Amino acid sequence: MSPKRIVLRFGIDSTVKPIVYRLVKDYDLVVNIMRADVNPKKEGMMVLEVTGDRSEEGLDYLRNLGISVQDLNQGIVRNDEKCVMCGACTGICPTGALYMQRPSMEVGFDGDQCVVCLLCTKVCPMKAMEVHL
Amino acid sequence: MINVEGKEIGSAGGTLAVTGDLKQMSPRWLIGTSYLGYGATLSVGIGIPIPILNEEIARYAAMKDEELFAPVVDYGEAYPSFTPGNLGYVSYAELKSGKIKVNGKDVITAPLSSMSRAREIASTLKGWIQKGEFQLTEPVKTLPSPADGFTAHSIKEA
Numbered sequence: 001m002s003p004k005r006i007v008l009r010f011g012i013d014s015t016v017k018p019i020v021y022r023l024v025k026d027y028d029l030v031v032n033i034m035r036a037d038v039n040p041k042k043e044g045m046m047v048l049e050v051t052g053d054r055s056e057e058g059l060d061y062l063r064n065l066g067i068s069v070q071d072l073n074q075g076i077v078r079n080d081e082k083c084v085m086c087g088a089c090t091g092i093c094p095t096g097a098l099y100m101q102r103p104s105m106e107v108g109f110d111g112d113q114c115v116v117c118l119l120c121t122k123v124c125p126m127k128a129m130e131v132h133l
Numbered sequence: 134m135i136n137v138e139g140k141e142i143g144s145a146g147g148t149l150a151v152t153g154d155l156k157q158m159s160p161r162w163l164i165g166t167s168y169l170g171y172g173a174t175l176s177v178g179i180g181i182p183i184p185i186l187n188e189e190i191a192r193y194a195a196m197k198d199e200e201l202f203a204p205v206v207d208y209g210e211a212y213p214s215f216t217p218g219n220l221g222y223v224s225y226a227e228l229k230s231g232k233i234k235v236n237g238k239d240v241i242t243a244p245l246s247s248m249s250r251a252r253e254i255a256s257t258l259k260g261w262i263q264k265g266e267f268q269l270t271e272p273v274k275t276l277p278s279p280a281d282g283f284t285a286h287s288i289k290e291a
Contacts, residue, residue, distance in 0.1 A: 084164070084176070084247040090231075091243025100231060105248035125166035125176065125245075 003032070003051040005072035007116055008062060010044050019062060023050065027058035034115045047072060047116050073111040074132055076120070082128035083107065089120040089129065143193075145201035145225055150276055151179065162254070168245075178250055180258040182267065198226035205235055 008019075023029045029052035038044040050058065059069050085107045089098045097113035098120055100106075120129040155163075162178035185191045204219035206212055211219075223233045228242050261267035277283040 085249045086176075086247040087244040088168075089243075091241055100244075102229070102231070105229065105244070122169050125168050125174075126164065127167070 003030075003049045004055050005034070005047070005049050005112065006059065007070045007072055007075050008046045008048060009068040009070075010046075011066065012041055012043060013066075017065060019065070019067070020048075022061065023058045027054045027061065028052055029055055029058050035117060045116075072114065072116065075116050076111070076114050076118075077130050077132055078109050079128045079130050082126045083124075084126055084128075086125065088125055089123055092119045092123045094119070142202045142222060143196050143200045145203050149179075149181075152274065152276075176246075178247075178254055180254040182258060182262060198229060199224050201225045203228065205233070 020031055020033070023031050029050045032049040032051075033046060034049055035047040036045070038046065052058070062069050085105070087100050087105070087107050090100050090107060093099070094117060095113045095115055097110050097115075099108050099110070101108050118131065121127075121131060164176045165173065166176045167173050183190065183194050185194060202222040202224050205221050205223055206219050207216075210216070220235050227233050229244075229248075231242055232239050233242055234240070258267065
């Protein structure tokens with residue numbers, strides 16, 4: 001069972017629900033929180049890695065609560081029209097999702113490693129890193 | 134450029150003033166950009182042919198990444214407070230490896246200009262020259278120099 005990386009976005013009302021507990025307890029999933037921005041009475045987001053046979057059921061449970069569930073790979077997209085492969089992002093990317101390929105010195109992007117920290121969107125001089133959440 | 138041992142090392146840095154007709158330029162090589170902490174600027178892709186007129190020019194033009202050096206400058210504190218000096222010199226080969234040593238510590242490096250675009254420009258220029266399409270012209274206008282009463286203001290380095 002390979003891990004599934006997802007981005008959750010939830011509104012003010014679902015922030016109070018113990019969703020991680022439910023995923024572990026009711027659906028027997030292994031949950032790894034990679035990034036979370038949860039505040040009382042505010043919209044929030046969470047990047048999760050879930051592993052387990054019943055992961056689809058668990059995700060359906062989240063959707064039924066009105067939480068948006070998106071595949072992580074679609075969250076951050078590089079606009080290849082804008083990117084000039086300068087490499088400014090490779091120094092700041094904490095997971096190495098954006099990396100220099102040597103010796104070609106072209107910038108590679110491995111969406112599986114991305115944790116949606118959004119640092120690249122601020123650093124990119126060309127504004128080539130786009131958020132689709 | 135002289136290193137701490139007093140040995141001459143290849144200087145890779147330099148600033149070039151150029152003029153051109155904006156309306157004839159391609160947006161592939163002239164892009165409005167914004168650097169966090171610096172501001173709005175232009176990213177310019179420019180190719181300059183170097184005529185090999187003598188042995189000295191040939192020697193400098195053939196310098197490899199291992200022979201070209203850049204100073205490590207502390208832009209966090211020293212540079213904005215006009216403190217002269219640097220944290221040593223590193224070669225372009227070291228910079229391109231992704232890691233340099235500063236005061237004994239490993240520091241991650243990242244480029245700001247595009248090597249792949251630079252190679253594209255160089256090969257385009259090479260193609261023009263080989264086909265005889267790249268022709269030299271008289272200068273459109275000379276750039277101002279100290280003789281014209283033009284003075285440059287720079288930070289004094291140690």
